[in-house]
Amino acid sequence: MKSIFVSGLLLLCWQVHANEVKLPKCKIEAVVETPITFFISDSVIKGYEVVDIEGHxxxxxxxxxxxLQNSCIPLTRTLDKIIFTPEILGEESEELSVVHAFLEYYYPQEIEALNNAKAKFYGLIYKTNLSKFTSEWCGETNASVYAKFFTIGLTCKDHVLEHELGHLAWASHDMDTLSTQTDGMPFDLSNQLPLSVKHKVKKYSYGYICGGKGTIMAYADQTHPFYSSPTISYGSIVCGNAHYADNARVLREYALSLVGE
Ligand SMILES: [Zn+2]
Structure with missing residues (x-):
């Protein structure tokens, strides 16, 4: 019995070690605050208490x-405002462009001010279980057209906000997911974009799956609390690659662009 107990204990120790996340040591000097305004659609207003919405x-x-801290990225996310928007139903017919047009129509001053502030972002919160969306839907962006705007489902997983903000910083999905989404052409991402923003997609902007879990931009059942990076590892597995999977670098460079000219 004793030997079984000892080997069980050893196995446990090995597993803890195997799943250990090794983060880079970083010296962050100036952190850029990115205040976020959340617009709350009618579907959420009707279905949830304010305290629940704030909790999510x-x-x-x-x-x-x-x-962001784990990934050595000098950004923080803060709550700017919560604005209740009963005019926007959050129903299935509302596409990203349509809901943004509604926001511009009903809240022109707010939207203009948000777009004029370099480090501010804004999103519209839907109820998650709308019939339009597949079970995988949890958020949307179109960075070429709306550089600061995202949609998100209220009960989506913890990482979905950062995933959508990652898209606005021009971080991309993992290679496997993108292969499916681009009919096997994941390396030609920039060719699908307008000329004016092509240069924003970097070769190293892919997410990564390591140890069965995805980094923030990857599609996986479980998500690591960090962006892909060649300086982060999970057990013995490196969670990125300097040439094609370094979204931490993408976000660091984006942070600099928010304070520069
Ligand atoms: Zn995505």
């Missing part, structure tokens, strides 16, 4: 800030 937002922000 806080859960996303907490994950984001931990992940």
């Amino acid at each position: 937002i806080q859960r996303w922000l907490d994950f984001s800030n931990q992940a």
